[in-house]
Every structure is written in C-alpha cells, then in structure tokens.
Amino acid sequence: MKKVEFVVEYEHPSLERLAGMLNRTLIGTDNPVDSVQWELSREDGFIRCQFPLGPGPQDKKNYCDRVGRVLAEYTLSDQEPSLLRSLFQMRFGLKDEVETDLLIAEAVSLMDGEPDFGETWMGRGREHRLQKLTSRFSLYLENHERLHLDGFLRFRLNDYRSEVQEAAETAIEERLMERQYQEFMALLKSMVEWQETRTSTVHVLHSGGHAFRLLDEDMRPLEQQYPELTGAGVESQQLAEVHEIHGEQVEEEESQVVSRLLAASPRQLYIHTTEPESQVIRTIIGIFGDRAALYPELPAH
Numbered sequence: 622m623k624k625v626e627f628v629v630e631y632e633h634p635s636l637e638r639l640a641g642m643l644n645r646t647l648i649g650t651d652n653p654v655d656s657v658q659w660e661l662s663r664e665d666g667f668i669r670c671q672f673p674l675g676p677g678p679q680d681k682k683n684y685c686d687r688v689g690r691v692l693a694e695y696t697l698s699d700q701e702p703s704l705l706r707s708l709f710q711m712r713f714g715l716k717d718e719v720e721t722d723l724l725i726a727e728a729v730s731l732m733d734g735e736p737d738f739g740e741t742w743m744g745r746g747r748e749h750r751l752q753k754l755t756s757r758f759s760l761y762l763e764n765h766e767r768l769h770l771d772g773f774l775r776f777r778l779n780d781y782r783s784e785v786q787e788a789a790e791t792a793i794e795e796r797l798m799e800r801q802y803q804e805f806m807a808l809l810k811s812m813v814e815w816q817e818t819r820t821s822t823v824h825v826l827h828s829g830g831h832a833f834r835l836l837d838e839d840m841r842p843l844e845q846q847y848p849e850l851t852g853a854g855v856e857s858q859q860l861a862e863v864h865e866i867h868g869e870q871v872e873e874e875e876s877q878v879v880s881r882l883l884a885a886s887p888r889q890l891y892i893h894t895t896e897p898e899s900q901v902i903r904t905i906i907g908i909f910g911d912r913a914a915l916y917p918e919l920p921a922h
Contacts, residue, residue, distance in 0.1 A: 628767040629659075629668040629692070637661060639695050639770075640668050646687045682763060689759030692770070693751050700774060701729065701785060708789040724796060728788040754781070809883065809908045816886050823887035825878070827894035827902065833878045835885075843885065879905060891916060 629639070643659040659670040705725045709715045715724070733747045757778065761768060774782070822838035835843040882890065882905065890913040894902055897915055906913045 630665075630767070630769045635699055636668065638699070639691075642691050642695055643668065643670070643688065646691050682759075685759045685762040686755065688762060689755045689757075690751070692758040692768075693754035696754055696770075696774065697747065697751060700770075704774075704782070704785055705729070705789055708786060709793075712786075713789075713793055724789070724792045727792040727795065728785070731788045731791055732784065750781075754778075806904075806907055810910060813883065813886065813909055813912070818888040819884075819886045821887065822889045822891065823882065823885055825882070825890065825892045825894070825905065827892065827896065827899075829896060831901075835878070835881060843881070879908070882909070888912065890914065893918065 629643075640659050640661040659668050661668050702725050705728050706721060709721050709724055715721050732750065758768075758773075761773070761777070820837065820843075823843060824836040824838075824840065826834040826836060828834075837843050879901065890905070890909050892902060892905060892913055893916045895917060896902065897917065902915075906915065
C-alpha cells in the first residue's frame with residue numbers, strides 16, 4: 622500500500638497548537654488514517670505525518686483538503702494577527718499595545734465584512750478567506766510533501782498579504798480620522814461653553830430628513846430676531862467635512878443648522894425630533910451638552 626508523508630515546518634512557539642489542530646482533523650472519520658498522528662519534532666521544528674493511501678483515487682485529495690483547511694484556519698487565527706501586529710509596529714511605528722490590539726481587531730473586522738462581488742480577500746467574509754486559503758494549501762500539498770508555513774505565506778500568498786496590508790492601512794486611516802473628528806467636536810463644545818450667550822432659547826424643529834426650522838422662545842422664526850443667522854457661518858463647511866470623516870453623508874442644510882446654532886449661542890436648546898438617532902441630532906447634542914434637551918414630538922403651535 623502506497624504511503625504519503627507530509628512535513629510542515631514552522632518556526633513559531635505555537636507549533637504545538639498547530640499539531641493539535643492537525644490531529645483533531647482525524648477524529649470521527651471513516652478514513653483508514655484515523656490512527657495516524659501528526660508528530661512534533663522539537664529538534665528540527667517539523668510536524669510529520671505518514672499515512673497509507675486507500676484504494677480510492679480521491680483519498681489523497683480528500684486528505685489534502687482536510688489538512689489544507691486546518692492550515693487555513695491556523696493562518697487566520699494565528700498568523701494573520703501576527704502579521705497585522707508586525708505591520709502596525711514596524712511599518713506604522715505603533716508602540717502602545719492596547720491601541721495595536723484595537724487596530725488589529727478593526728483590520729480583521731474590515732476583512733470579515735459583508736460579501737461583495739470582487740475577487741479580493743478583503744470585505745468578502747472570513748469564510749471566503751478560509752476557502753481560498755484552503756484551496757491554496759490543498760493544491761500545494763497534492764504536489765509537495767514538505768511545506769514551510771512561513772515561506773508559503775511570504776512567497777506564495779502575496780495577494781493575501783497585500784490585502785492584509787490594505788486592511789491595516791485602512792484601519793490606521795479610520796483611526797486617525799476618528800481622532801480628528803473627536804478633536805474638532807471637542808473644540809466646538811469648548812467654544813459653546815466659553816462664548817457668551819446671545820439668545821435665551823432656541824427651538825429646533827426637525828420634521829425628518831434634513832427639514833429643519835429654528836424658532837425663538839416665542840416660537841417665531843429665529844431669522845426675524847437675528848437676520849444675520851440666515852447664512853451659514855465659517856463652521857458649516859468644516860462640519861460637513863467632519864461628518865464625512867465620521868462616515869456620514871450630511872446635507873449642506875444640516876451643516877448650516879449646526880452653524881447657525883453656534884452663531885446664536887442659546888442658553889437653552891430644545892430639540893423636537895422623531896429621529897433622535899440621526900447624525901446631525903447627535904452632533905448638536907454632543908456640542909451643546911447640558912444646554913440641549915430632547916423632545917420626541919413636534920410642539921403644537
């Protein structure tokens with residue numbers, strides 16, 4: 622009976638874990654290799670397995686598929702985070718371990734995104750990456766008996782490594798944009814806290830979407846008392862850019878509303894809306910803090 626030997630070489634402390642994962646693939650199967658165990662050689666850093674081939678022509682392919690699946694799972698669970706950590710620390714110079722861990726999670730989340738119609742690794746879901754890696758490993762094992770896991774990742778999975786790097790770069794960019802957003806919002810909030818109030822009360826009537834009206838304490842259009850508020854202030858464009866940075870498409874009218882409220886500088890702000898979770902409403906509340914009060918219905922007048 623023909624025998625086949627596989628050797629997996631990987632210079633890493635988690636080699637024992639990989640050996641255990643490979644052995645678990647043999648549990649509960651009807652294949653005659655059930656009694657075969659992958660053996661870890663601590664001297665040379667190899668995992669070896671020799672098993673007899675059955676009479677069926679698909680025996681080797683089936684076994685290669687099973688081993689390839691394990692190697693793919695190990696790559697995603699162990700090597701992918703290590704690769705991302707190396708990118709963040711070596712390429713981007715991050716030193717903070719907590720921030721690095723958060724960025725690793727963000728990059729993996731990007732690659733685990735909803736399926737799309739592209740052929741790339743990113744944004745296609747974890748199972749898609751798992752299937753592609755399994756296919757690569759399986760095809761290689763069908764024609765080779767020795768596999769160096771580090772070398773395979775470095776020289777035969779260039780497209781996968783490129784997508785991991787792209788995810789890392791995107792995670793870094795989003796983190797920087799989020800930081801810019803938070804800094805700008807803090808600046809606006811500080812400006813509200815320190816500037817003098819110009820009006821006692823402003824009512825924001827939000828009837829949905831980007832339909833807004835600003836009224837004074839007597840429920841009259843705010844522009845009648847303060848004609849200079851009809852135009853947007855210098856903050857309007859900045860606010861639109863800030864919302865885009867935060868991943869929201871905000872209409873110009875909405876940015877103008879926030880800008881006009883900053884110019885009016887009310888002592889008390891009453892927000893009447895049926896959409897309290899909309900981005901612009903959350904922005905207003907974030908800027909004005911305790912001055913703002915939220916009401917779920919439009920006032921009767």
